[in-house]
Amino acid sequence: xxxxxxxxxxxxxxxxxxxxxxxxxxxxxxxxxxxxxxxxxxxxxxxxxxxxxxxxxxxxxxxxxxxxxxxxxxxxxxxxxxxxxxxxxxxxxxxxxxxxxxxxxxxxxxxxxxxxxxxxxxxxxxxxxxxxxxxxxxxxxxxxxxxxxxxxxx
DNA sequence: GCCAACGTTGGC
DNA sequence: GCCAACGTTGGC
Numbered sequence: 793x794x795x796x797x798x799x800x801x802x803x804x805x806x807x808x809x810x811x812x813x814x815x816x817x818x819x820x821x822x823x824x825x826x827x828x829x830x831x832x833x834x835x836x837x838x839x840x841x842x843x844x845x846x847x848x849x850x851x852x853x854x855x856x857x858x859x860x861x862x863x864x865x866x867x868x869x870x871x872x873x874x875x876x877x878x879x880x881x882x883x884x885x886x887x888x889x890x891x892x893x894x895x896x897x898x899x900x901x902x903x904x905x906x907x908x909x910x911x912x913x914x915x916x917x918x919x920x921x922x923x924x925x926x927x928x929x930x931x932x933x934x935x936x937x938x939x940x941x942x943x944x945x946x
Numbered sequence: 947g948c949c950a951a952c953g954t955t956g957g958c
Numbered sequence: 959g960c961c962a963a964c965g966t967t968g969g970c
Contacts, residue, residue, distance in 0.1 A: 799956080825954050826965045848956055906957080925955040925963060 794840045795931040796831070797854070797920060798894075799847040807844045807856045811896040821867045821891035822877050828928035833864045833890045836928070842894060843931060843939060845920075846903070853903035854939055862893035900943030914938050 798820060800806065810818050823829055842858040866887035869877035882888040909915050915938065916922075919929040931939075 801956090827963095828955090830965085852957070923963070924957065927955065 794835065794837065795843070795933060795936040796836060796840060796860075797843040797845050797918075797929050797931050798858070799845045799927040801848045802846040803849070806846065807858075807896070807899055810844070810858060810894060811899065813896070816896035817861060817893055818896075819891050820894050821869050823867070823889060823891065823927065824877065824879075825927060827926055829890060831928045831930065832892060835930070836860055836864060836892055838863050841897075841936060843936065847927070851903065852906040854900070854909070854943065855903045856899040856943070857897045857940070858894040859897050860892055861895045864890040864892055867891040901946060902943065904939055904942045908942070909939075912938075912942075 805818075810816065820832075823832055838860055840860040842860060843854050844856045844858050845854050846852060866884070867877065867889040868891075869875040870879040870882040870887065870889045871884065872878055877889070879888055906920070909918065910921055915935055918931065918935055919926060923929075
């Protein structure tokens with residue numbers, strides 16, 4: 793059982809959008825970055841915990857948690873010519889991009905902003921702090937637990 | 947099989 | 959909207 797941080801632009805797909813899905817379960821698709829794909833395809837497993845992060849918005853922040861309910865399978869959008877995620881170089885035999893299914897688990901009492909994470913001595917080793925621009929990244933158990941605590945503080 | 951160019955990401 | 963970091967691509 794591992795922990796992850798998934799980034800999403802809230803204008804595109806927010807934690808409330810996930811909570812509003814049938815069975816509060818949605819497909820995490822549209823990943824088109826190789827480093828993120830490799831984590832998704834090779835390491836993310838059913839039952840793993842996910843920190844839901846809002847990126848490319850006014851206050852980038854961890855806003856809640858989710859759970860992986862289905863491990864990697866080929867992202868259908870890469871085969872759909874009318875999709876913005878269409879990839880002409882992908883085929884059913886050789887899919888290039890993958891997705892997982894997530895179930896909403898919790899929304900924090902308050903978002904934990906990136907600026908606060910960067911200033912927290914316990915979170916200095918997070919990939920989020922050390923390397924930006926990675927939309928799927930591993931999280932240590934200690935980091936997971938600390939962030940959950942921060943999110944529950946009023 | 948080297949390595950420059952490319953596409954994606956996302957904070958600032 | 960700039961541009962830095964990364965993995966991958968593809969020309970040679």
